[in-house]
Amino acid sequence: MRRAVWPRCASAAGWAWRWRSNAPDTRDTLMKIAVIPGDGIGVDVTAEAVKVVEAVGRRFGRRFQLDTLPYGADHYLETGVAMPPDGHRMLQAEFDAIFIGALGDPRIPDMRHAREILLETRFQLDLYVNYRPVKLLDARFCPLKDCGPDEVNFVVFRENTEGMYVGVGGRFKAGTPDEIAVQEEINTYAGVHRIVKHAFEYAAKTPRRRLCMADKSNALRHGHALWQRVFGELAPQYPTVEAWHLFIDAMAMQLVKNPAQFDVIVTNNMFGDIVTDLGAQLQGGLGMAASGNLHPGRTSMFEPVHGSAPKYAGKNVANPIGAILSSALMLDDLGLAVEAASIEQAVADVVRAGQGPRDIGGTLGTRETGDAVVSAIEAGA
Numbered sequence: 001m002r003r004a005v006w007p008r009c010a011s012a013a014g015w016a017w018r019w020r021s022n023a024p025d026t027r028d029t030l031m032k033i034a035v036i037p038g039d040g041i042g043v044d045v046t047a048e049a050v051k052v053v054e055a056v057g058r059r060f061g062r063r064f065q066l067d068t069l070p071y072g073a074d075h076y077l078e079t080g081v082a083m084p085p086d087g088h089r090m091l092q093a094e095f096d097a098i099f100i101g102a103l104g105d106p107r108i109p110d111m112r113h114a115r116e117i118l119l120e121t122r123f124q125l126d127l128y129v130n131y132r133p134v135k136l137l138d139a140r141f142c143p144l145k146d147c148g149p150d151e152v153n154f155v156v157f158r159e160n161t162e163g164m165y166v167g168v169g170g171r172f173k174a175g176t177p178d179e180i181a182v183q184e185e186i187n188t189y190a191g192v193h194r195i196v197k198h199a200f201e202y203a204a205k206t207p208r209r210r211l212c213m214a215d216k217s218n219a220l221r222h223g224h225a226l227w228q229r230v231f232g233e234l235a236p237q238y239p240t241v242e243a244w245h246l247f248i249d250a251m252a253m254q255l256v257k258n259p260a261q262f263d264v265i266v267t268n269n270m271f272g273d274i275v276t277d278l279g280a281q282l283q284g285g286l287g288m289a290a291s292g293n294l295h296p297g298r299t300s301m302f303e304p305v306h307g308s309a310p311k312y313a314g315k316n317v318a319n320p321i322g323a324i325l326s327s328a329l330m331l332d333d334l335g336l337a338v339e340a341a342s343i344e345q346a347v348a349d350v351v352r353a354g355q356g357p358r359d360i361g362g363t364l365g366t367r368e369t370g371d372a373v374v375s376a377i378e379a380g381a
Helices: 041-060 073-079 087-094 112-124 189-205 223-237 248-257 269-282 321-333 337-352 366-378
Strands: 008-010 017-019 030-038 063-068 097-102 129-135 153-159 169-172 180-183 210-215 242-247 264-267 290-294 300-304
Touching: 030 041, 030 087, 041 063, 041 097, 041 321, 041 337, 041 366, 073 112, 087 112, 097 112, 097 321, 112 300, 129 269, 129 321, 153 189, 153 269, 189 210, 189 223, 189 264, 210 223, 210 248, 210 269, 223 242, 242 248, 248 264, 248 269, 264 269, 290 321, 300 321, 321 337, 321 366, 337 366
Parallel strands: 030 063, 030 097, 097 300, 153 264, 210 242, 210 264
Antiparallel strands: 008 017, 129 153, 129 290, 169 180, 290 300
């Protein structure tokens, strides 16, 4: 399904900046969401995200159809197929958004099913923007001394369809002492241009006016010179944005030394993968981190950042906050800015009151955390 692209507005919770709809009210519109709980704790946290979305629907009079799809390790082991041949086409044609819990199972050591479901969905739907807000909700959660919510509040845009993860390469004489392995990085002008432009557009339309691009052009002098070229071409078109550059190793150091200097970061696929996990730790760990895989105007995919942690599945101990905040990103992308802000505010209220899950010092289990967020939404968050 296709939909309009929204300009940005402020969150009531101050957690993110989002696209606000200038279109007529869509209160009577049925929004169809494909839900893929996946494996391990993905099933547990997805249940809480669904619970929260349903609560938002009740409070704001929105109509959601949440269709659970069976794709995951069990389905793959039973059928030998991760997704049907037309699965990606079906997701794009029949749904407004896709929500994934987590994928990974020790019974499938090569993670083939996860690659076919997650990575192939990114590639087949051309979800070129990986959007990762990094927002610390309480100073207690940050491992850095004297860092509070004002110091850790930035977003990362990671190129999501090119780079080192496209799978170009091979192995020669595998398993021998003479083995040779080659892994190629792919950077195209079109691919780099659209992600960097997206970051500039975001920075220009929000108070987050400092945009830092990270690369390694001092060592990777071909592919990353292209990033330098594109960044240099686009910067003059956005005079209100302060554009600056760091090599990726320097950025990693600066994120730990002084995260407050960052508003918006844009980088390539592999570096973004690393930087966003560092950012997740600054905000309290992977359990707190949300993400969106976007193609503006098209069906996009949303997921918490953490893995499937199979040994904790079904034990009511997983942190569902990342999944719940990912559902807020999803509603934001669907043009429901007020509804998304309600989720973010509810999460902030819950965790700041010490009612969160155990991994951030709370006492609640997975289900109880979801219930607390629902109660906060119903109370008017």
